[in-house]
Amino acid sequence: MLIELKDVSYLYSRDTVYEVRALDHVNLAVEEGRFIGVIGHTGSGKSTLIQHMNGLMKPTEGHVFFEGEDIWAEKYDLRKLRTSVGLVFQYPENQLFETDVLTDVMFGPKNKGLSETEARERAVSALKDVGVGEKHFKTSPFELSGGQKRRVAIAGVLAMDPKVLILDEPTAGLDPRGRDEILGRIQRLREERGITVILVSHSMEDVAEYADRLIVVNNGKIPYDGSPREVFSRYEELEGMGLAAPEITYVMHELRRRGFPVDVTADTVAEAKESILKELKGGRKRA
Amino acid sequence: MLKDITLGQYYPSDSILHKLDPRVKFIGTLVFIIALFLVRGPVGYAFATAVLAALILLSRVPVKFMLKGMKAILLILIVTMLFNMLLTPGEPLFSFWILTVTKEGLVTAVRMALRLIYLVIGSSIMTLTTTPNQLTDGMEALFSPLKKLHVPVHEIAMMMSIALRFIPILMEETDKIMKAQIARGADFESGNFIRRIKNMIPLLVPLFVSAFRRANDLAMAMEARCYHGGEGRTQMKPLIYAGRDRTAYFLIVLFLAGAVVLGILGL
Incomplete structure (x- = not known):
């Protein structure tokens, strides 16, 4: 098991009037090589949850393990952990x-203790991975466009060559093309390098398309944890939590309600298209 | 990590002190500070202590929060006491090596210490029971006569409230950037002095960039809503004195009179 949270709770402003329980006895295990989506409404505890995974936040109660070792044990090298969990x-x-x-x-790889040349190599390859061309290497990061800045920043974490890449809403504020581009590149990285990816997102379409496991966070707890299909089949409960299923799931439900027996668990447009086409062809044969 | 720092340290509650007009609290605090310097004898200090204790009870703020401010002045307190004890000439009480503690010195030291402690507690009662915004509103109202002398009272008050409003935002921003850089392997804790300052660059550059961006956005947003300074500007919740505020003023005057009498008598 790569990352494991055991009975983790976190309290903000403990023992004051402002005390908030951001995580409430959370148990979670992250297997290697997965693409995990994390959804939850604003303030549900998603950000707190992911910051526990690389030791930026210390649980008030409970334990966090990385590759079987308790990261809050004495003498555990947290800096090394943070280069492994980007x-x-x-x-x-x-x-x-x-x-x-x-x-x-190069900032990240240099902090990791790599030499100037090695750090440069890492940086160049990370920038290529996120699609930033060589002509931008010597420009000031403040002169780039929003989408390019975002990619450079992601490269800054990728350059440390992490085993796990956690992204907190990497596509917020980007146009649809920039969004697909970034998520597509992350997907490719996972296929090529076997990086485990954890994606926090507000876009149900994105997690449905890329994630193979979906975690729902609500009020500091994890009420649902399963494949996107399983989770989105509970779309009525999700709505109660301020979430929803992908638009296409609603379309499929509506089609079935009107007497068109399509597969309602389809959660991406591609799957839906297939199911509808199949139904159309099959239907024609029947008729 | 930075969330634990309280600045402007307002403690929400609905005590009578919280409900008072900020102008009353401001003047009350000022009077209390003046009174601390008027009284000299034990009776005077007992009087001040009783008033302070009553205020703490009225404020319904846990004493723990009042004492938090003491940590900051602990060093000043110790140094003041030591110097007063050792350097005041007078009747020697006891000697140790080349140091002599005098009776007069001891009395002055205790008096100074009490003054400092009461000063801090007295002013924290005000900041604990008044939101920063109420405080600047109160100050603007109190200082508005200075407008006649072309002092930009409104502008100063506006700057103060913006500055206060931005403290938590910038703290949060610092926390975020710090975490982001730590996630990239930055180290803010070890190394010598020069090393540490150099290590702050990845924190300070983004912080300044964002502060300028925020300032720019805010100015734009204010202009978009036709802000043009204090001229003819009204308030949504103007400060109006209520019955309890008049009672409070009356008590403040009584307190001041008592302190003056005790001070003159030297009790």
């Missing part, structure tokens, strides 16, 4: 600070 925050472009793109991306 975390890309929301609006990561706000963390850029160097004079040029390449040097900024």
